[in-house]
Amino acid sequence: MFNTLKKSVAKFVLKYVPKNSIIGIGSGSTINYFIKELSNISSSIRGVVPGSLVSEKKIRKCNIPIIDLNSLENLDIYIDSADKVNTSMEMIKGRGGALTREKIISSVAKKFICIIDKSKYIKHFDCCVIPVEVIPMALRKVSEEIIKLGGMPKYRENFITDNGNCIIDIHNLYIKNSINLEKTINNISGVVSVGLFCMRKADLLLVSYADKIKEIY
Structure with missing residues (x-):
């Protein structure tokens, strides 16, 4: 069921993509569906700034130009998904490890x-898992500081980010x-x-x- 919902919103968001624009794109399963939809209108955009190497590979397969962010003063629009979003439109991201980019x-x-x-839309974050990208030599120090904040740090084993760093997932930290x-x-x-x-x-x-796509501003 959720794949159907992801496909629906990935198609729906196309109406917000300006013609002749350069857009930023994040990563994740919903964004993978969006990239497929974007390939159908690729001639109407100038290019894409990808948020991960995985997304970049998929975009290249669609023959959509990749744009270096350093060549731009700003970006028309950025489209991404999230692990969780609360009613204040704050987000938790990083399950795929691309949070920094x-x-x-x-x-x-x-x-x-x-x-x-x-399933991603919730009222409060409470104790949701929070990913943190960490320089490898600082894993112990960062973990100690997270414990001081009341969280439980868990090193994500066998995972390296696109930037060559590690991920610590913070559990049991109440987000006030x-x-x-x-x-x-x-x-x-x-x-x-x-x-x-x-x-x-x-x-x-x-x-x-x-039965619908809800638009929240």
């Missing part, structure tokens, strides 16, 4: 559209003030990026249900 691209985009199925927590974790020496997308929230959230 995705956070960079979203910070440059004029508009951020998040597309999800209904998500923006403050994002800042606090980002400020830990050795942290590259945290999977809380709360300072740069989505501008538009598209949630796929069996």
Whole structure:
């Protein structure tokens, strides 16, 4: 069922893609469906800035030009999915490990559209798992700081990010003030990026249900 919902929202979001634009694209199963849909209108866009090497490979197979973010002053639109989104349109991302590149691209985009199925839309984060990209030599130090915050750090074994770093997944950490927590974790020496997308929230959230796509601003 959820694959059907993902396909629906991936097709629906095409109407928000401006003609002759350069767009940013994240990663994940929903975005994989979006890339397939985007291939049908590839002639109407100038290119794509991919948020992961996996997405880049899929985009190249569709013969869509890849654009280097460093060549752009800004980006027309960024489209991505999320692991969880709350009613304040704050997001948790990083299950696929591409959180840092995705956070960079979203910070440059004029508009951020998040597309999800209904299972990802929740009222509060509470104790959701939070991925953190960490420089390898700082794994112990970062883990100790996470424990001080009340969380349980778990090293994601046999996983290396596109940037050559590691992932720590934070469990059992109650998220009371998500923006403050994002800042606090980002400020830990050795942290590259945290999977809380709360300072740069989505501008538009598209949630796929069996009978409709809900647009939330």
